[in-house]
Amino acid sequence: MEPSKQISLTGRRSQxxxxxxxxxxxxxxxxxxxxxxxxxxxxxxxxxxxxLRGRTLLWVHVVPIMLPTAVCNGHLHHHHxxxxxxxxxxxxKKNGITKGMKKNGVSNGTLYKKTFIxxxxxxPMYVAVLTFLGFGVGTVFGYLRDxxxxxxxxxxxxxxxxxxQKDFVPLYQDFENFYTRNLYMRIRDNxxxxxxxxxxxxxxxxxxxxxxxxxxxxxxxRTIKNVINMGSYNYLGFAETDxxxxxxxxxxLQKYGTGVCSTRQxxxxxxxxxxxxxxxxxxxxxxxxxxxxxxxxxxxxxIPALVGKGCLILSDELNHTSLVLGxxxxxxxxxxxxxxxxxxxxxxxxxxxxxxxxxxxxxxxxIIILVEGIYSMEGSIxxxxxxxxxxxxxxxxxxxxxxxxxGAVGATGRGVVEYFGMSPDDVxxxxxxxxxxxxxxxxxLAGKKLVDFLRTHSHSAVYATSMCPAVAEQIxxxxxxxxxxxxxxQGLQRVRQLGRNTRYFRRRLHxxxxxxxxxxxxxxxxxxxxxxxxxxxxxxxxxxKNIGVVVVGFPATPITESRARFCVSAAHTREMLDxxxxxxxxxxxxxxxxxxRYSKSSHPELYEETSHELED
Amino acid sequence: MDIKxxxxxxxxxxxxxxxxxxxxxxxxxxQSMFHTITVTVVAMVVYTAYVFVPIHVRxxxxxxxxxxxxxxxxxxxxxx
Numbered sequence: 001m002e003p004s005k006q007i008s009l010t011g012r013r014s015q016x017x018x019x020x021x022x023x024x025x026x027x028x029x030x031x032x033x034x035x036x037x038x039x040x041x042x043x044x045x046x047x048x049x050x051x052l053r054g055r056t057l058l059w060v061h062v063v064p065i066m067l068p069t070a071v072c073n074g075h076l077h078h079h080h081x082x083x084x085x086x087x088x089x090x091x092x093k094k095n096g097i098t099k100g101m102k103k104n105g106v107s108n109g110t111l112y113k114k115t116f117i118x119x120x121x122x123x124p125m126y127v128a129v130l131t132f133l134g135f136g137v138g139t140v141f142g143y144l145r146d147x148x149x150x151x152x153x154x155x156x157x158x159x160x161x162x163x164x165q166k167d168f169v170p171l172y173q174d175f176e177n178f179y180t181r182n183l184y185m186r187i188r189d190n191x192x193x194x195x196x197x198x199x200x201x202x203x204x205x206x207x208x209x210x211x212x213x214x215x216x217x218x219x220x221x222r223t224i225k226n227v228i229n230m231g232s233y234n235y236l237g238f239a240e241t242d243x244x245x246x247x248x249x250x251x252x253l254q255k256y257g258t259g260v261c262s263t264r265q266x267x268x269x270x271x272x273x274x275x276x277x278x279x280x281x282x283x284x285x286x287x288x289x290x291x292x293x294x295x296x297x298x299x300x301x302x303i304p305a306l307v308g309k310g311c312l313i314l315s316d317e318l319n320h321t322s323l324v325l326g327x328x329x330x331x332x333x334x335x336x337x338x339x340x341x342x343x344x345x346x347x348x349x350x351x352x353x354x355x356x357x358x359x360x361x362x363x364x365x366x367i368i369i370l371v372e373g374i375y376s377m378e379g380s381i382x383x384x385x386x387x388x389x390x391x392x393x394x395x396x397x398x399x400x401x402x403x404x405x406x407g408a409v410g411a412t413g414r415g416v417v418e419y420f421g422m423s424p425d426d427v428x429x430x431x432x433x434x435x436x437x438x439x440x441x442x443x444x445l446a447g448k449k450l451v452d453f454l455r456t457h458s459h460s461a462v463y464a465t466s467m468c469p470a471v472a473e474q475i476x477x478x479x480x481x482x483x484x485x486x487x488x489x490q491g492l493q494r495v496r497q498l499g500r501n502t503r504y505f506r507r508r509l510h511x512x513x514x515x516x517x518x519x520x521x522x523x524x525x526x527x528x529x530x531x532x533x534x535x536x537x538x539x540x541x542x543x544x545k546n547i548g549v550v551v552v553g554f555p556a557t558p559i560t561e562s563r564a565r566f567c568v569s570a571a572h573t574r575e576m577l578d579x580x581x582x583x584x585x586x587x588x589x590x591x592x593x594x595x596x597r598y599s600k601s602s603h604p605e606l607y608e609e610t611s612h613e614l615e616d
Numbered sequence: 617m618d619i620k621x622x623x624x625x626x627x628x629x630x631x632x633x634x635x636x637x638x639x640x641x642x643x644x645x646x647q648s649m650f651h652t653i654t655v656t657v658v659a660m661v662v663y664t665a666y667v668f669v670p671i672h673v674r675x676x677x678x679x680x681x682x683x684x685x686x687x688x689x690x691x692x693x694x695x696x
Contacts, residue, residue: 134638141646186641213643533635592632 111385113421118340118380118519119510123595127530131560134532142182157215158185176555187536188214190543190551196223198241199232201571205548224546228576230566231550235408235523236494237571238439238478249473256469264455268466276472277451280444283479284414285424289446291475292460293467295403295433296322298443301459303399304330306429307368312352314345314396315370318378323370323401332368333358339378342386345369349394367396373405373416373432377557377565379518379526381409384416388426399429407437408523413482413495419521438478440471498523498570501577505568508581513594517563525566526552527584527593534591535562541591545583 148154158181161171172181189210197204205224208217232239240246252272262268273291280289292298303326307313311332315323317339327334335352337344349367356363369391371382382400391398402415410418415432417424424430429450433443445454455461482491502523509516515528529535532553539551553562568577588594634640639650 130636134636137638137650138641141642141650144646183641531635531638533638533640536641537635590628591635 111389116381116383116519119515120378120380120517121515121596121598123515123528123530124597127595128560131530131532135559138183138532142178145182146178157212179554183532184553185214187539189217190536190539193548194219198239199229199234200239200241201229201234201237201569201573201576202226203229203232203548205543224543227543227546227548228572228580229548229569230580231548232569233404233436233567234439234569234571235404235437235498235567236413236439236478236482236491237569238437238474238481240439240571245477246474248477249470252473253470258468258470260466260468262465263463264461264466270466270469272469272472272476273466276467276476277444279476279479281446283483284417284430284446286430286446287448288451289444290451290454290458290461291434291442291444291467291472293442293465295435295441295443297460297464298431298433298445299323299401300326300329301464302431302445302454303327303370305454305457305459306330306399307332307366310357310364311366311368312364313368313370314348314352316340316372316375316382318375319370319372320376320401320403323372327370339375340380340383342383342390345387346390346394349390349396353394367394368399369396370399371401373400373402374409374519374522374524376404376524377526377552377563379516379522379524381405381416381419381519381522384420384422384427388422392426397428398426399431400427402430402432403443404436404524405522406432407482407495408498409521411495412492413437434471434475438475440474440478442467442471442475494570498568501568501570501572504574505566505577505581509584510596512581512585512588513596514584514588515596523568525568526563527566528561528563528595529593530560530562530595532562534593537591538564538587538593541587542583545587547580547583 145154149156149160159172161168171177189208194206194208195203196206203226205227207220207222207224209220210217256270256272260268260270264273276291277289280291281287292301299320299322303313303323307327307330309331311330313327313330313332313334314337315327315334317336335348337348352364352367355361369387371387374381384400387398390396400416405419406415407413409416412418415430417427417430424446425448428447430446431443432446434440435442445451477486480486481488482495484491499521502521502525506516506520506525509525509527517526517528518524529538529551535551535553539549542549549564549566551562551564553559557563566580631640634647637650637654639647642650
């Protein structure tokens with residue numbers, strides 16, 4: 001596929017050759033002004049994507065790394081003497097237009113248009129000590145129970161190896177199984193609670209009790225009505241049963257049925273799929289989009305189509321399992337950078353470009369950065385402007401997973417790209433799911449010069465059933481509502497209501513003195529609990545107060561940082577949020593959860609009335 | 617009314633102890649075992665402190681006072 005003649009690309013004499021081959025490879029795509037990229041016919045799209053899988057180059061001593069790139073119209077400038085004159089004075093020529101560089105001081109100061117505040121407060125030391133103590137007690141009793149189970153003093157309720165397999169390699173001895181058997185089982189009644197209504201802002205739960213300490217449950221027959229739902233990813237409130245809103249969905253369900261029973265490439269591409277893909281592309285402001293039936297599979301089945309062996313994946317520490325699985329399935333080399341840490345990412349990029357592949361030191365075929373828009377366990381928002389500037393500087397590709405952020409952040413709900421005021425052209429692959437903000441199921445991949453390639457090369461397109469048309473119609477109606485195409489301003493109102501609810505909820509929680517992680521604008525609010533005993537107590541007491549929360553512990557979070565995660569919704573009214581906040585206040589005092597050392601006093605109303613009169 | 621508040625407060629303290637040591641999640645017989653062990657250990661610590669700490673403190677004070685003000689006293693007693 002790549003250059004047929006073997007020309008030497010290392011050594012000082014081949015500088016010109018290297019620069020020339022670089023420009024041959026990247027002409028038309030890697031131009032920083034995207035007008036050059038749009039030259040070329042429809043048939044050129046596939047060819048250009050193939051060219052992208054060409055060789056990146058080792059720029060060892062040609063380019064002094066600290067200078068920004070100067071690639072214009074596909075031609076690389078010679079970085080010898082001209083560079084110093086142009087860039088030292090801070091003027092770059094692009095397309096003949098001179099742009100003066102703003103001397104604003106700190107380089108990051110110009111990247112962010114609004115303030116970016118994230119909290120990751122550490123708890124006092126005694127909390128960490130007590131957490132370890134709690135886990136120690138749990139572990140000791142876990143060993144005791146395991147011993148009793150092994151010696152037959154107690155009935156075995158969980159999977160164990162058969163007698164004949166006792167000499168084989170053990171299946172259930174690792175820490176995760178130990179943890180599940182001995183710690184998770186004891187508080188298991190707080191998860192997988194059966195619900196019997198739509199998971200809107202309030203829902204109904206079935207009451208269940210256990211006679212043998214959570215090994216089995218039985219239903220009492222009662223339902224707990226109108227439990228406030230702080231756990232569902234219902235950011236814009238589209239999980240509703242209003243008949244008028246779902247009229248079109250009902251019609252499509254009658255017309256198309258429930259299943260497609262075929263793959264996209266075979267017989268499964270219906271007019272609904274074409275309609276929804278056009279709408280998604282229009283919503284995001286990109287060239288084209290492709291939708292898949294399952295959000296997890298969108299990541300895990302399509303990353304292998306985009307990268308392969310010889311490519312490098314730089315993935316964030318706290319990426320979702322679907323991204324990790326997709327990266328591992330692809331066969332590329334994976335390197336992890338610290339969560340949202342741009343210095344770590346830059347170091348990895350520089351090492352990758354300087355040293356190349358591990359043993360042969362050849363250039364990486366492709367370098368791709370995998371990040372998420374909002375991280376669902378931390379509530380932090382990705383530092384997109386910095387990542388985009390890094391990716392442009394080091395010529396990497398960016399894959400942005402907006403599962404939680406599409407619909408939830410941004411002035412009109414178009415995700416983190418809009419939140420930071422950037423153009424969707426900056427991100428190479430935009431991915432998202434319809435599960436969270438649109439009240440449906442499935443995922444999409446969108447981008448420029450990407451989707452035609454995916455239609456032929458994606459695993460989901462060839463083997464997976466396509467999206468159900470009724471679900472597609474729900475997405476279409478939600479997206480039209482959000483874009484305002486149904487004639488009302490309801491979509492925009494929902495986005496604004498979500499923003500207001502988020503800010504109010506976070507502000508009140510900070511004032512009360514809880515430790516909250518994440519960005520001030522993210523609707524995912526993790527409240528730290530730390531101690532394992534408090535996980536079960538918190539969830540049970542909140543249910544007694546008729547509020548349903550999700551508590552998370554190991555293995556979804558680090559073992560000492562268990563938390564309760566609230567997902568604010570646009571459908572929550574101020575009264576519901578106040579109920580929840582009062583309950584949290586009470587419970588925070590009762591369980592001693594207010595670990596924060598930086599909160600204002602617990603009576604903020606005393607600070608509200610500042611007298612502005614001068615007293616003479 | 618006061619008795620109720622005191623009882624509630626003591627219950628709250630007991631609840632905090634359960635949460636902190638993660639014995640809130642244990643079954644009742646495990647809890648009894650854990651409480652017995654804890655109470656025994658705490659009782660032993662208190663007993664040891666009560667019996668031995670004053671003696672050790674007195675010895676330490678004597679040791680340090682010898683370094684600073686020990687000599688004049690002994691010479692005076694010999695002289696007389």
